[in-house]
Amino acid sequence: MDFRHLKEKDPQIFSAIKKEILRQENTLELIASENAASLAILEAQSSPLTNKYAEGYPKSRWYGGCRFVDEAEDLARQRVKSLFSSEYANVQPHSGTQANMAVMFSVLEAGDTILAMDLACGGHLSHGHPLNFSGKFYKVITYGVDRETELIDYGEVEELAKRFKPKLIIAGASAYPRIIDFSRFREIADKVGAFLLVDMAHFAGLVAAGLYPNPCAYAEFVTATTHKTLRGPRGGFILAKKEFSKAIDSALFPGIQGGPLMHIIAAKAVCFKEAQTGEFKRYQKRVLENCKTFCEEFKNLGLRVVSGGTDSHLLLLDLRKIGISGKKASLVLEDIGITVNKNLIPHDPKPPSLSSGIRIGTPVITTRGMGEEEVKQISQIIYKALTSFDNQQILNRLKEEVGELVKRFPLYPDIEI
Numbered sequence: 103m104d105f106r107h108l109k110e111k112d113p114q115i116f117s118a119i120k121k122e123i124l125r126q127e128n129t130l131e132l133i134a135s136e137n138a139a140s141l142a143i144l145e146a147q148s149s150p151l152t153n154k155y156a157e158g159y160p161k162s163r164w165y166g167g168c169r170f171v172d173e174a175e176d177l178a179r180q181r182v183k184s185l186f187s188s189e190y191a192n193v194q195p196h197s198g199t200q201a202n203m204a205v206m207f208s209v210l211e212a213g214d215t216i217l218a219m220d221l222a223c224g225g226h227l228s229h230g231h232p233l234n235f236s237g238k239f240y241k242v243i244t245y246g247v248d249r250e251t252e253l254i255d256y257g258e259v260e261e262l263a264k265r266f267k268p269k270l271i272i273a274g275a276s277a278y279p280r281i282i283d284f285s286r287f288r289e290i291a292d293k294v295g296a297f298l299l300v301d302m303a304h305f306a307g308l309v310a311a312g313l314y315p316n317p318c319a320y321a322e323f324v325t326a327t328t329h330k331t332l333r334g335p336r337g338g339f340i341l342a343k344k345e346f347s348k349a350i351d352s353a354l355f356p357g358i359q360g361g362p363l364m365h366i367i368a369a370k371a372v373c374f375k376e377a378q379t380g381e382f383k384r385y386q387k388r389v390l391e392n393c394k395t396f397c398e399e400f401k402n403l404g405l406r407v408v409s410g411g412t413d414s415h416l417l418l419l420d421l422r423k424i425g426i427s428g429k430k431a432s433l434v435l436e437d438i439g440i441t442v443n444k445n446l447i448p449h450d451p452k453p454p455s456l457s458s459g460i461r462i463g464t465p466v467i468t469t470r471g472m473g474e475e476e477v478k479q480i481s482q483i484i485y486k487a488l489t490s491f492d493n494q495q496i497l498n499r500l501k502e503e504v505g506e507l508v509k510r511f512p513l514y515p516d517i518e519i
């Protein structure tokens with residue numbers, strides 16, 4: 103892959119892209135919601151399929167000339183259905199948020215009640231944040247995690263469901279490291295006659311590999327993103343029981359989107375094919391092992407990991423013992439070439455803009471081929487940086503160490519810039 107034409111036609115944009123590629127190459131990326139897609143996926147994404155208008159669905163489009171993009175979308179739908187054993191799939195959502203919006207528009211009326219996880223305990227903006235459409239259109243009730251265990255308090259979920267009779271219950275989060283009990287959520291939804299939506303945006307890759315329970319057996323609706331653990335192009339998709347196919351298809355188009363991004367849909371199909379391989383399963387297993395190693399290392403260093411550990415690709419580190427905020431920690435780490443995001447810990451005494459923790463995820467470093475030894479080394483680097491954040495000499499040395507580490511595990515050796 104090279105950028106010959108862009109370099110000549112638009113040196114400014116080429117320059118921004120080049121700098122970003124080098125940044126990704128030279129950074130230890132620990133943001134849990136990111137990953138690095140394969141060259142096959144990048145090629146599909148940059149294909150002339152971007153030129154094609156294909157409003158509608160395969161074999162039922164508003165434009166002519168859709169024969170071949172139909173092939174691509176059909177492959178994407180078949181592959182994702184078989185990957186997750188789902189009866190129905192819609193691969194057109196431009197993002198995870200739009201996937202959630204389409205599900206909500208397909209079964210809810212404005213003013214209906216939804217029950218979802220509190221953002222402060224790990225939930226997502228599109229699950230009812232006041233500034234998001236979901237918080238503006240619906241009455242939102244939130245559940246959290248238990249103060250002691252920091253696990254979802256299913257008793258509280260049931261109590262709130264019985265009291266507020268939501269029409270939709272949402273399970274799934276952006277910063278919850280543990281396995282979610284989908285059968286318990288199903289039981290609660292059935293008790294109050296609510297629909298269940300599981301948003302597996304974060305852990306879809308683990309589900310595909312059989313390392314996290316598959317929510318499709320429990321929920322009417324499952325939404326996801328393709329760009330997180332699934333390691334595909336940026337986008338979303340919806341899985342559901344067949345009876346909801348018409349309602350979801352029309353809620354998405356013409357409800358909230360126009361023409362689908364056919365180049366992205368082709369790239370999603372490639373992602374779903376990759377996710378069916380043994381190599382992908384082994385990759386996800388290493389993602390999980392690396393994350394568990396991080397937890398053990400941090401605990402050995404005397405730090406507290408939220409909920410005591412992880413069952414997934416991410417962990418939350420409580421930094422109160424070091425006496426540094428999540429915000430300051432993410433800035434210090436960025437300066438030595440490590441990217442993480444500040445994150446609230448459950449029942450955080452600090453406001454979101456500061457936060458008491460950071461969220462760490464292993465998808466990208468595992469894609470680069472890093473394993474136990476490197477994770478141990480990175481844990482030490484992080485600990486040293488955060489405990490000596492005012493010692494520039496130490497930080498400089500750690501920055502060099504990060505630089506040497508990323509060089510040994512190139513991200514895109516075949517991209518020529």
Ligand SMILES: *Cc1c(COP(=O)(O)O)cnc(C)c1O
Pocket residue numbers: 135196197198199200225226228274275276301303304327337338
């Ligand atoms: C990332 C995420 C989304 C949505 O992602 P987009 O940025 O809109 O693609 C939705 N739900 C959860 C739980 C997420 O973590």
